Amino acid sequence: MRNLRLGKYVLPLFSVIAIVYLMIPIAYTFVFSFNDSQKTNLIWRGFTLDNWINVCQQQGVCEAFGNSVLIGVISTVLATTLGTMIAIALVRYRFKARSFVSLLIFLPMATPEVVLGAGLASQFFSIGAAKGIATIIIAHVMFCMSFVVVTVKARVASLDPALEEAGRDLYGSPAQVFWKITFPLLMPGILSAALLSFALSFDDFIITNFNSGPAMTFPKYVYTAAARGIPAEANVIGSGVFLLAIAIVVTVQIRGSLKARRLAKQK
């Protein structure tokens, strides 16, 4: 009977503690975004909405955030396009170099970021390329692409080839079959790959730090500011992005469960 208690009380309790542990720094960041901090945001001085209302008054923080969004969007579009093409080829076509291609996709994910960052930086250095937003985008597309391939690949593999065959039987041209059947069916996979890619790009610090030169991104801003103490406005941006992301996840989940319920009713 001892083991019954283990499953009934100890495991749930442990899980709740683990979740609380995961939440502590998030809650801290959120709470201190409302701190009436004067110079440093280290001790609690009282509640204020000022940081949220005048977030851009802190020098550089909004500019860094804007750069991160710009880099995230461009990298995501490029990485998702290139990655989706590879994913389709990997599942749908047989070719000799298949295992080599799989290895090439896998390796960037198995390489520590500091190696990817230093490698690209040494290449940019040796060809004399000036570092900036463009080199950051080049780096982000590189490391996001593999994650896109893996995410979309799962979706392509679960696609029923009979649907495309039906399209061809109805005299659809290859382009029509792709855009009217394959692409819409792949869309959920492509979307989650794009979201993942944006999240990876937006939060990347290590690779960015090696390839940014003078360009500032939000994570780099936080890293640089850490030496003096991170201003409350950075907490505001972090918390704002967090709330937005959670809102997106919850909406997607609710819509998914509503759709499932609707489908169940139809049956």
Place this chain on the structure above:
Amino acid sequence: MAFAAFGHGGGGGSAPSAAPTKKSKVALFLLLPGLTYLGLFFMTPLVSLIITSLQVPDGSGMMGSYTYGFAIENYAKVVVDFWPQISHSFVYAFIATLAALLISYPLAYFIGVKARRFPLIQGLMLTLVIAPFFISFLLRTFAWKQIFSNESAAVHFLQDVGILGMNDYLVGTPFMVIFGLTYNFIPFMTLPLYSILERLDIRLLEAGADLYATPATTFRKVTLPLTAPGIISGTLLTFIPIAGDYVNASGDFLGGTKTAMIGNVVESRFLVLNDYPTASALSVLLMGVILLLVGFYAKRSGTADLL
């Protein structure tokens, strides 16, 4: 999710066998742009890193001026000079990965197996596990620094109850760095474990019990082997980034002068001191060890799972 990256769950291995040769042109068209990109910005940089790691000072005495050479002794030199940092990287990564596994496995088991009957709780807990991904990991790491800063209530409490000496602090210690690394990478461990535990057939556990196995034996002989792929992908997904991390160990975050890891040396040599050969040799060394490790894992678990 990307956590299928290291095996299982992806299931992309089963290509339809009917693929006429005519289509190979289409495949080439689909593959070429992405592969060219990876060739230019992933493979070539690695080669460039190896070339740089063998360079020698060009004799001008200027900072950051090196010329092509074949100084294989650069590697011996970095191992001798930076042995403490190299050992920190792998020891911290080992302990933090183990700690993350010990925290994540019960958590993932609860969410994936016990909470199955309550989809709402399951969904909520899963969202909370991935929630840390949505807020900058630098902000989270800095939050821990503040929570355990020298003047914090937490540290005063630990000093009062005698766990810490009156002049002992947490920030700057290896403990704090490992604590931060564990924290930062728990979701990378929990998600692959969850994705495999979620599909665990409970009837197999019941069968174990029916055959008079104790819960511990059932766990060891049934649950553990069945969830091994999740453990393998989880440990790779945590160990690799931890070994290369330098934010947690940095003096501005949780570390101090005595906690530097390989990443810290690579960063300062490359970006501050312009000592490119040293930074490159350390990077190549780190990459080599990681590849050996992944290769070993791949051999143990079957390459098909990894690719």
